Amino acid sequence: MRIRQGQFSFLPDLTDDDIHAQAQYAIDKGWAVSVEWTDDPHPRNTYWEMWGHPMFDNKDAAAVVFEVNECRKEHGGKYIRVIAFDASHGWESIRMAFIVNRPAEEPGFRVVRQEGEGRSVRYTIESYAAQRPEGQRYA
Secondary structure, three states: OOOEEEOOOOOOOOOOHHHHHHHHHHHHHHOOEEEEEOOOOOOOOOOOOEEEEEEEOOHHHHHHHHHHHHHHHHHHHOOEEEEEEEEOOOOOOOEEEEEEEHHHOOOOOOEEEEEEEOEEEEEEEEEEEHOOOOOOOOO
């Protein structure tokens, strides 16, 4: 199962040139670009591990591609994404996020049913990867 999160998730994997173009777009808009990684891509896991520091004053997208490739060397078997943060008044949030690296095997999710009092039924999503300890989920 292929995880569908962020922009471009239904497209084929992005090349370094594609990443450069998208990062340059974000930089031209004045957004701070960051690289993050995780081994738990649950849709509600919004806090991924940050790779390096946010690139607030970066004017060249080649630095973003460099950081992505450095992160791939260390965490190549995990999910890596690029995010762009808009600090302008009224937004102060992420304007763009896309996955740039995936593990070879993506186990996906399952729906867990929880029955409560009476006829109360709740459903939640659980990642198959989370069944293994952190650090052993992918590579």
